[in-house]
Amino acid sequence: MYKVQFPVDQSVETAVERRQAAEAARKTRIFNTRQRVMGLDLDALHKQTLEKKHSKEMERERDKDFDKLRLKHDQVLLQRDTEERKVREALHAGLTQYWNIQQRVEDSRDAGLKCGLRGVFGITIPAAELGPSSMQTFQGEDIGAAQRKREQMKQTARDLLAQRVQQERSCFEDKHRTSQLINELHERQGLTVCGSLQATEQAERLQESRRREERENLAEKWHTLTSTMMTEGWEAAVSQLQKGKPAATDMWKGISPEQLSAIYREREAQCMERQRWRDTEKNREAAWNSQLLKASGEARQEEKRTAELRRAKRIQADQFNKQLAKEQQAHQQYLDKDLYANKPTQEYFCQFNTTSR
Known part of the structure; x- marks a missing residue:
């Protein structure tokens, strides 16, 4: 027997596929965050855009300010290095001049041997090898007084030079610090008048205290250079600028x-x-x-x-x-054995889903 092929009605399946495609398109339109327009706050988005642009502009300005500040600090460091180099050159020049004046070869003890053998016949026996019978050294003459005095003069000159260099360096640091304070004060003048006045008063007090400290240090240094402290007597340990304070007598002779x-x-x-x-x-x-x-x-x-x-x-x-x-x-x-003992029949389930939507 032959099986007859009847045409199948595809209208129902086409309608179902069409509804499914429409539902999928609707879901895509509703749940797609890139294409959905409903429910957006355009003012808030615009405000967020402006805030982001403003923050980027502020960051750009801050980076420019930081760059300017770095350039300023580099210039200050270069200036400080230049001044320190000048101070070192001056120090070296002063040391060279001191060596040429105070430490000449002609003034040394063995200058007679070094300067063309002019003092070769002036060689004497060392003082340590001479006895009382030589009638050359006597008790209480203090033979090394001249050498000790020269060493004390050299040490005083070196201390004075080091103090002068330290003083110049401290003056430079004070000037640099004072210029920084003045710049900060100028920058803060635009904020409040009260703040600027307080900052000015504080800077003046700081400068006055520094000037007073410099005057006291200079007076102390001058007293040290002009006093009898180098005699190493314990009476010289008492400072005229610090009356009433005990002296460090254990560090001096003659205690x-x-x-x-x-x-x-x-x-x-x-x-x-x-x-x-x-x-x-x-x-x-x-x-x-x-x-x-x-x-x-x-x-x-x-x-x-x-x-x-x-x-x-x-x-x-x-x-x-x-x-x-x-x-x-x-x-x-x-519940299982006593309460829910009766099972539902077919008629119970047939009473549901009897109507279409």
């Missing part, structure tokens, strides 16, 4: 026995005070250790009690959960 005994007594008192402090620290450490041991024991006891209480609570919670499980199981058995 008296009373002062030496006072120093020894003070040192002994300091040693005893140090020993008492050590004993006190040892006792405090022992008390602290005992307190720590006691606290640790109490902490262990508390942890043990807490663990026991937690265990008791856990046992109680387990018993309560078991009781709840038994009650729930009994209730479920009651």
